[in-house]
Amino acid sequence: SGKVVVLVESPAKAKTIEKYLGENYVVVASYGHVRDLAARSGSVRPQDDFDLVWEVPDTAKSRFNQIKTALKGAQAMVLASDPDREGEAIAWHILEMIKLEGIMKKGLKIQRVTFNEITKTAVQQGMKSPRNISQELVDAYLARRALDYLIGFDISPLLWRKLPGSKSAGRVQSAALCLLADREKEIESFTPREYWTVEAEICPADSKGQVSFPARLVSYNGVKLDQFSLTGSEAEAAASYIGQSSLKVDGMKNSVVRRNAPGPYITSSLQQDASSKLGFGASKTMLLAQKLYEGVKLPDGELVGLITYMRTDSMQLSAQAIESIRKFGEERYGKNYVLSSPRKFSSKVKNAQEAHEAIRPTGIERIPSELAKVLEQDALRLYALIWRRTMACQLEQAVFNHVSLDVEDPKGVVRLRSTASTMEFPGFQIVYRDKDALAGDNEDEESATEKKLPSLKAGSCVSAIDVKHKQHFTEPPPRYTEGSLVKKMEELGIGRPSTYAHVLKTLQLRQYMQIEKQRIIPRVRGRMVAAFLSRYFTEFVDYGFTAKMEEQLDAVSSGSMKWKEVLQQFWPNFHDKVTSTAKVPTQQVADMLASLFSDKLAGKDKTCPNCHTGELQLKLTKFGTGYFLGCNRYPSCHYSNSLDKDEEEEEEECGSPVAKSRSKVLGVDSSTGLPVLYKEGPYGDYVQIGEDAKGKLKPKRVRVPESINYNAFTLEMAMELMKYPKELGVDPEGKPVMIGIGRFGCYIRREGYSVYVPKDQKVEELTLEMALDIFVKGKEDRRKVRKSPVKIAFA
Numbered sequence: 094s095g096k097v098v099v100l101v102e103s104p105a106k107a108k109t110i111e112k113y114l115g116e117n118y119v120v121v122a123s124y125g126h127v128r129d130l131a132a133r134s135g136s137v138r139p140q141d142d143f144d145l146v147w148e149v150p151d152t153a154k155s156r157f158n159q160i161k162t163a164l165k166g167a168q169a170m171v172l173a174s175d176p177d178r179e180g181e182a183i184a185w186h187i188l189e190m191i192k193l194e195g196i197m198k199k200g201l202k203i204q205r206v207t208f209n210e211i212t213k214t215a216v217q218q219g220m221k222s223p224r225n226i227s228q229e230l231v232d233a234y235l236a237r238r239a240l241d242y243l244i245g246f247d248i249s250p251l252l253w254r255k256l257p258g259s260k261s262a263g264r265v266q267s268a269a270l271c272l273l274a275d276r277e278k279e280i281e282s283f284t285p286r287e288y289w290t291v292e293a294e295i296c297p298a299d300s301k302g303q304v305s306f307p308a309r310l311v312s313y314n315g316v317k318l319d320q321f322s323l324t325g326s327e328a329e330a331a332a333s334y335i336g337q338s339s340l341k342v343d344g345m346k347n348s349v350v351r352r353n354a355p356g357p358y359i360t361s362s363l364q365q366d367a368s369s370k371l372g373f374g375a376s377k378t379m380l381l382a383q384k385l386y387e388g389v390k391l392p393d394g395e396l397v398g399l400i401t402y403m404r405t406d407s408m409q410l411s412a413q414a415i416e417s418i419r420k421f422g423e424e425r426y427g428k429n430y431v432l433s434s435p436r437k438f439s440s441k442v443k444n445a446q447e448a449h450e451a452i453r454p455t456g457i458e459r460i461p462s463e464l465a466k467v468l469e470q471d472a473l474r475l476y477a478l479i480w481r482r483t484m485a486c487q488l489e490q491a492v493f494n495h496v497s498l499d500v501e502d503p504k505g506v507v508r509l510r511s512t513a514s515t516m517e518f519p520g521f522q523i524v525y526r527d528k529d530a531l532a533g534d535n536e537d538e539e540s541a542t543e544k545k546l547p548s549l550k551a552g553s554c555v556s557a558i559d560v561k562h563k564q565h566f567t568e569p570p571p572r573y574t575e576g577s578l579v580k581k582m583e584e585l586g587i588g589r590p591s592t593y594a595h596v597l598k599t600l601q602l603r604q605y606m607q608i609e610k611q612r613i614i615p616r617v618r619g620r621m622v623a624a625f626l627s628r629y630f631t632e633f634v635d636y637g638f639t640a641k642m643e644e645q646l647d648a649v650s651s652g653s654m655k656w657k658e659v660l661q662q663f664w665p666n667f668h669d670k671v672t673s674t675a676k677v678p679t680q681q682v683a684d685m686l687a688s689l690f691s692d693k694l695a696g697k698d699k700t701c702p703n704c705h706t707g708e709l710q711l712k713l714t715k716f717g718t719g720y721f722l723g724c725n726r727y728p729s730c731h732y733s734n735s736l737d738k739d740e741e742e743e744e745e746e747c748g749s750p751v752a753k754s755r756s757k758v759l760g761v762d763s764s765t766g767l768p769v770l771y772k773e774g775p776y777g778d779y780v781q782i783g784e785d786a787k788g789k790l791k792p793k794r795v796r797v798p799e800s801i802n803y804n805a806f807t808l809e810m811a812m813e814l815m816k817y818p819k820e821l822g823v824d825p826e827g828k829p830v831m832i833g834i835g836r837f838g839c840y841i842r843r844e845g846y847s848v849y850v851p852k853d854q855k856v857e858e859l860t861l862e863m864a865l866d867i868f869v870k871g872k873e874d875r876r877k878v879r880k881s882p883v884k885i886a887f888a
């Protein structure tokens with residue numbers, strides 16, 4: 094039989110799968126998406142029934158050519174991208190491109206297969222059960238992509254104009270950003286409340302002070318205490334009473350507490366635990382998990398995926414997996430540690446967009462210690478975390494004995510209580526004590542804090558030593574960690590397994606937040622964007638709205654809603670909002686932000702440090718390039734303090750030569766929807782369309798001739814400059830003659846050579862013949878090229 098081309102998204106996955114398939118198979122990697130919506134305005138066309146305009150990026154073109162080459166003489170193509178919405182979309186795009194390019198020859202069989210795990214059995218079985226591309230999943234992808242595009246491309250230009258200095262805002266990112274801003278508000282408006290406790294060490298009378306255990310006052314003057322019952326003076330009085338009283342044991346209570354093992358990991362819970370137990374950020378966790386999924390070389394040379402697919406919200410385990418976990422548990426820990434019957438988990442969420450099994454090791458018999466030599470330490474720790482959780486879910490409950498002991502004075506004025514808990518049977522917690530499964534981590538928090546109480550009969554005499562009354566204050570809610578933010582997003586239904594890590598990364602890249610000691614701190618810029626969105630796009634950043642959108646996308650993927658219906662419901666209201674917000678004067682936005690943030694930014698003392706009489710205020714710069722903290726006595730006081738200082742420093746660290754001293758937003762380019770910026774560079778000023786973005790191609794830039802006055806520079810002038818370099822025409826040999834703007838003025842370029850235009854020559858009057866003439870003369874005597882400013886007359 095003929096050649097079969099298998100397509101996957103990554104080279105690592107390709108390498109692993111290739112080993113499992115016969116000689117007839119060629120495995121090719123697409124390196125992610127081969128097409129995307131063109132990154133300019135108008136790529137989603139609501140007026141044309143939400144027509145989508147796709148673009149193949151240059152990098153993807155060469156990838157696609159490799160696929161084309163591989164397909165020559167092939168009999169079948171197997172689309173084996175990841176088992177979720179994105180994977181389905183990649184398969185669909187490739188098929189569409191093959192059709193468009195006309196290389197869909199007769200007899201070429203196209204099949205879609207998915208592997209929930211990349212092991213020999215799973216891959217071979219998957220290859221035997223091909224299906225068609227799921228249009229429902231593709232539709233869910235189309236709806237999500239179009240929504241994100243429409244929101245991004247409509248809100249972002251507004252942000253650039255109304256909130257200069259901001260990057261952009263996305264759909265899910267905005268809701269997450271508002272969560273961060275709301276928490277920050279809660280923290281700022283939090284008023285600590287005072288409360289008091291009384292604690293003592295209790296000694297049995299016969300122990301002569303050798304044995305003691307801590308106890309806490311729970312009742313005073315016949316009243317059961319809650320957190321705020323005691324005043325400071327009452328606490329003091331109670332403490333001195335306890336110190337002088339004789340005390341007796343009132344009784345001991347025992348109770349047995351059983352605890353179930355937590356269910357196996359899904360994306361969100363894995364990200365939470367990796368954050369809280371290993372200190373990993375969400376992106377790091379997903380990157381490591383992907384490596385484990387795609388395949389690792391074992392000591393015996395076998396290449397195998399160590400865990401199942403990592404983007405999932407299903408807690409289910411296959412019957413086969415449960416069986417092997419139970420069998421291995423019996424061998425390793427003994428029969429009494431394994432649950433008498435298999436424990437099954439059902440999914441919380443009905444969501445067909447993601448994979449259908451929990452994250453688990455592909456072979457439970459691969460204990461973490463055996464992989465110490467083949468995995469890097471952090472990958473090993475993540476694997477071990479997954480291994481322990483998976484193993485634990487089929488093990489017995491842990492059994493604890495809770496003891497509480499009450500102590501009273503004869504008059505019943507004070508009652509103190511001491512509690513302790515001891516483990517009777519470790520059950521599933523045995524995995525926390527299994528050295529081979531720990532990878533150096535300690536998940537066993539309970540036994541570290543385990544304490545015992547001496548067994549005391551009711552009525553036996555005790556004494557209290559070290560009696561203390563303590564003052565406390567309630568604490569504000571803590572800032573989110575990456576883990577707790579993902580948890581909150583999951584609770585609210587914002588985002589999906591495939592998006593959590595991406596959302597966090599985007600907020601960081603846009604410098605809307607920073608992470609310090611694992612805590613997420615929103616930056617002023619991020620809070621201003623959140624305030625803007627909450628004020629002008631209230632319903633669209635509402636958590637309920639964002640959750641509803643996700644539900645609708647789920648409905649599309651399960652076939653109960655049409656993808657365009659989602660867009661039709663969303664678009665009109667949203668578009669109206671964008672149109673009305675565009676009419677809001679920028680000064681009004683500035684005033685709103687000033688009233689919200691002036692006080693916070695100025696600190697406790699709002700007095701201007703320059704004139705000592707004025708007050709500091711959040712203000713918009715003269716040319717609307719950004720915000721700063723200024724004196725309200727301007728223009729008699731010129732004090733100003735930049736808000737974006739930390740951002741500037743960061744850019745300099747990255748080696749960006751762009752200084753912000755002379756820069757402004759000129760307006761918005763109507764064809765791309767991107768902001769048109771005037772910037773000062775080390776080699777002269779320039780204009781560019783769109784902001785710089787890390788990891789992306791530099792936006793188009795054109796130099797501004799020195800003769801042009803900065804203050805008089807307009808959007809129209811920028812757009813005129815942007816036409817350069819432009820083609821003047823073709824020379825007699827048919828080669829293009831270009832005219833461009835360089836460091837020292839206008840130049841003519843032909844066949845790779847450039848010659849500057851003499852300064853007395855008006856560029857707009859330049860004809861092709863004149864240009865060729867200048868070029869030939871200039872090339873003959875290159876020293877004639879003058880370093881002089883050019884004049885361009887603008888219509």
Ligand SMILES: [Zn+2]
Pocket residue numbers: 701702703704705706707708724725726730731732
């Ligand atoms: Zn001042």
